[in-house]
Amino acid sequence: MSRKVIIDTDPGIDDAMAILFAFETEQLDVLGLTTTFGNVSVDLATHNALILAELAGADVPVAKGVSAPLEITPRPHADFVHGRDGFGNINWPAPKGKALDVSAAQFIIDTVKAHPGEVTLIALGPLGNLATALEMAPEIANLVDEVILMGGTAIEYGNVSPVAEANIINDPHAADKVFTANWQVTMIGLDVTHQVLLEIDLLERIKASRPKYGDFLCQAAKYYIKFYKDRLDVDGCFFHDASTIAYAMEPDIFGIELGAIRVACEGLAIGQTIFAPEGMTFSEPHWDCVPITQVCMEVDSKRMLNLFEETLS
Ligand code: BDR
Ligand code: CA
Numbered sequence: 313m314s315r316k317v318i319i320d321t322d323p324g325i326d327d328a329m330a331i332l333f334a335f336e337t338e339q340l341d342v343l344g345l346t347t348t349f350g351n352v353s354v355d356l357a358t359h360n361a362l363i364l365a366e367l368a369g370a371d372v373p374v375a376k377g378v379s380a381p382l383e384i385t386p387r388p389h390a391d392f393v394h395g396r397d398g399f400g401n402i403n404w405p406a407p408k409g410k411a412l413d414v415s416a417a418q419f420i421i422d423t424v425k426a427h428p429g430e431v432t433l434i435a436l437g438p439l440g441n442l443a444t445a446l447e448m449a450p451e452i453a454n455l456v457d458e459v460i461l462m463g464g465t466a467i468e469y470g471n472v473s474p475v476a477e478a479n480i481i482n483d484p485h486a487a488d489k490v491f492t493a494n495w496q497v498t499m500i501g502l503d504v505t506h507q508v509l510l511e512i513d514l515l516e517r518i519k520a521s522r523p524k525y526g527d528f529l530c531q532a533a534k535y536y537i538k539f540y541k542d543r544l545d546v547d548g549c550f551f552h553d554a555s556t557i558a559y560a561m562e563p564d565i566f567g568i569e570l571g572a573i574r575v576a577c578e579g580l581a582i583g584q585t586i587f588a589p590e591g592m593t594f595s596e597p598h599w600d601c602v603p604i605t606q607v608c609m610e611v612d613s614k615r616m617l618n619l620f621e622e623t624l625s
Pocket of ligand 2 (some may be wrong): 321322324351438553
């Protein structure tokens with residue numbers, strides 16, 4: 313039986329890889345896409361989510377979500393990473409479809425309640441939609457199967473500040489609500505995504521067998537790969553968001569450590585995901601009764617990239 317998922321996203325080049333990966337595997341049943349600001353504005357994220365659904369030939373609802381962080385001033389969108397269009401400035405044709413009239417948070421609530429215990433939320437951007445859904449209907453925490461999110465970092469350096477990862481620093485208050493709610497969260501952060509470099513050759517091979525996806529992915533990834541070349545002098549791009557899909561399909565690709573996560577919401581460390589290993593006790597009250605998150609710390613990079621290539625080829 314396939315696993316029911318909602319993908320919450322800010323597409324985004326690596327979001328696009330994740331979404332096409334999810335649509336292609338029979339192991340997942342994508343019930344809908346919900347969108348958020350992040351890499352681009354929420355309007356552009358919604359436009360891009362519709363493009364991806366149409367590219368995949370998937371008739372799934374798209375619901376537009378939050379346009380700004382819960383409390384902090386919005387940070388600039390990441391044009392320098394994903395391009396002004398979110399897809400590396402490739403000028404892809406506009407989608408024909410339209411988003412639903414309900415908000416992302418309402419769509420999440422309604423869908424989770426329609427399938428109690430069965431829906432996994434896969435979050436690929438800042439966490440405002442999940443936090444809003446929790447605020448509107450706290451009871452959904454007990455009805456969600458799992459929250460698998462790309463974001464944060466336990467011991468690896470951050471990618472926006474020395475300690476903060478982009479999705480978390482974009483809305484730290486929302487992230488802290490998600491990590492402290494009473495549901496099972498799995499965090500796929502930079503500890504693992506910085507171990508997986510996707511090279512253009514893999515996408516060229518997908519293009520050879522599946523021109524439809526391959527052409528889009530190759531065009532979009534060129535911009536993303538150039539960003540990493542200029543910034544870190546590596547030949548490829550990190551496989552951030554698509555790692556969540558691999559986890560949903562084959563969790564044993566990853567090695568996990570258990571612990572509580574809290575998010576620093578102000579000051580020098582804003583956006584830091586602070587990891588308290590399970591079993592350690594602290595006198596500071598911030599750590600009382602915080603649920604245990606599964607934090608991915610190891611990954612079989614080759615196996616994950618093979619899974620992506622096989623699924624899309
Ligand atoms: C995360 O930030 C965004 O730029 C990517 O889409 C990914 O979700 C990586 O830090
Ligand atoms: Ca993303």
